Amino acid sequence: MAPVSGAAHDYVVVGGGGAGCVVARRLAERGASVLLLEAGPDDVGREDVADAGAWPAMLGGELDWGVSYAPSPRTAGRRIPLPRGRVLGGSSSTNAMLWYRGHPSDYDGWGVPGWGWADVAPCLERAERVLRIERPRDPHPVATALVDAVEAAGRQGWDGFAELAELTAAAEDDGAGGVRSRRWSTSRAYLRELPPLEDVSGSGSLTVLTGSPALRLEMRDGRASGVVHLLDGQPVTAGVRSGGEVVLCAGAVETPRLLLASGIGDPADLARLGVPVVSALGGVGRNLQDHPLLEGVTLRMPEPRGRTRDNGGGAVWNWRSGKPRSDAPDLHCFVTQAACATPAVAEAHGLDRSDPHLVGLGVGLMGSRSRGHLVVRDVAPGGAVDIHPQLLADPADRAALLQGLRDVIDLADGPVFTALGAQRLTPRPAAHPGLDSCSDTDLEEFMSLACTTFFHACGTAAMGRDDDERAVLDAQLRVRGVDGLRVADASAFPTVPTANTLAAVVTLAERAADLLVPWAVRR
Structure with a gap:
């Protein structure tokens, strides 16, 4: 899994969290060459990650992005921390380990073709064959x-x-x-516990690069052609081969930030940030x-x-x-x-x-x-x-x-x-x-x-029907107005499910890999 600077891949997945580990593994085992970029460190060998009861001590620490909600009079003018995992496995490596499917009406209520309960249930069941869901043996x-x-x-x-x-x-x-x-995080389940790719017939390759935050997307003729990221503190570009794609799995805060850094968002926001408009999408950063x-x-x-x-x-x-x-x-x-x-x-x-x-x-x-x-x-x-x-x-x-x-x-x-x-x-x-x-x-x-x-921030780059002008993504998770770019994380949720969100995030990631399968299979 050693990185090769400047190498081109079929897919570059940005964010090795609850969704990114799933998307990267599924694409690689179906024949694609995949680069997975994670801003934080590896989670291997960290007992604070492995011990489910240790998660409160990680909040606000080195494995946390350190963001917070702005003060509001409804919450007594307090600044409320919003912990987000900055480590391989993302928040699945730092959360409280609660797994809920959500109610079927959550998914049906999205109103997006291909995302009803009947569509996502097989993806959820597939995820539950990989992630271990169990009860305490000796409850308090x-x-x-x-x-x-x-x-x-x-x-x-x-x-x-x-x-x-x-x-x-x-x-x-x-x-x-x-x-x-x-703890059974997505990094452990999908990157380490599943059979090695070399043992999977017809598989491609997966390069996992930690400590490598993405800076922006490279665009060429209206298409995402690569990702500029830091490697040993220096900016390099990970290119995408012809016909390949970039998949953003950086979460409800960093995904909209990357979109805006790349010229995708509300023109007023882009002008304030001094970024030229690539695709005018007013929904980026909204619907939180x-x-x-x-x-x-x-x-x-x-x-x-x-x-x-x-x-x-x-x-x-x-x-x-x-x-x-x-x-x-x-x-x-x-x-x-x-x-x-x-x-x-x-x-x-x-x-x-x-x-x-x-x-x-x-x-x-x-x-x-x-x-x-x-x-x-x-x-x-x-x-x-x-x-x-x-x-x-x-x-x-x-x-x-x-x-x-x-x-x-x-x-x-x-x-x-x-x-x-x-x-x-x-x-x-x-x-x-x-x-x-x-x-x-x-x-x-x-x-x-x-x-x-609950640390369940979502919806900031939401998908929607073709006639929904507020939607950032179409029903295939493609960013509107840009070719070769999709979002597959909690920011894509039109509405927050009535449950802890990890199960819905992993389900969305499994479904995203299915949407990308036809190209991967034809290789």
Whole structure:
């Protein structure tokens, strides 16, 4: 896999993350010559990556791009970190290891030909034969308590609350279930655990180059002809052979940055950045979506919580708010084997987040409607960017999340957690911290301090139908107005799925490889 400077390839895949590792491997095993460029280091031999429970310590560290959401009055003027993996495997090497398919209506709702549930389900099933999806073997007591509490609530008549039989179906149905323990990233699964390419009949070649950020695309006669990237700190060009393509898999922030650096985007944005227009696409950097998360409901246990198990959580719960929003469960709760509180919540409620007695329940909205945008200030890799997700901008989002918070408080105060000796510390009425009950006003104030992100940013280079002028991509993931260029990552989502996004990202990458197969097979 040693790089050859200046060599031409059938495909250059930019970004060796959750999508890029999948696309690169699938194209190479089907006969193509592929170069995979990753800005960050290799993940091999890193125990912080391999240990699923170590992921919180990586946030904001050397394997993180270090971007954040801009302050907003709806989130108490706080700057909210948006961790993105800067390492081979991308965020699949640094995330919390939650795998959900999403609801069939997520994909059908995209309204893009070839991307309905019937189209993507085979790709998802293929991915699940490569990635290992499993439950914890020895869950933490607080994880078991969440599953038991939801099950007990179901017996008391709460609609749709039941333990899940299959984890991979967790976002398709209401219910609670566990999560896996040891990390199985896309880099491990697709680049190291699948049979070596030399053992695959008819395969091509795959060159993986880490520590090599892409600077921009080279264009020739309206076609992407290569990628300018750094090699040992010096810019070089990786060319694309005639008939080949560049595939951007750099994520919801870096993919639009690369498009703008290459002259693809809103003409006003390009003029501000001093980049000539190659293709005027106003949707680049728009349509930003994420799932708002509340950190959250913090409980104090009578005894120290003990060693961290699995991914630091161990159980989740999906359910419907009852609002007329969609067919899919739109609310989500997960366990934390630590305090579940933002610094702002901890300060307001006098919490010591390092207290070993604290555990928590995070509350999230998976059916969010709010839409934001990003503004690239510097087209250099990792350069300045203002990201405005507009979390909680839609009143329906606030109403549903408020209901979700109340539902989780009810579980936390219920008999299962009470039997563990758990005492809820947050949320409490700010003016009367000794009281148990909170008014809507109390909880709305709490939400502004507790709101953060699931790290599910997407939609910033969205695909759409041919008649959708806002779409950056067509149904084949091709960038409009440019030949030989596609996007295959979360930025291509028209709307965010009602689930943790890795499964949808890997599914999209598998589908992208299928779209490129006819050319690869003819070689």
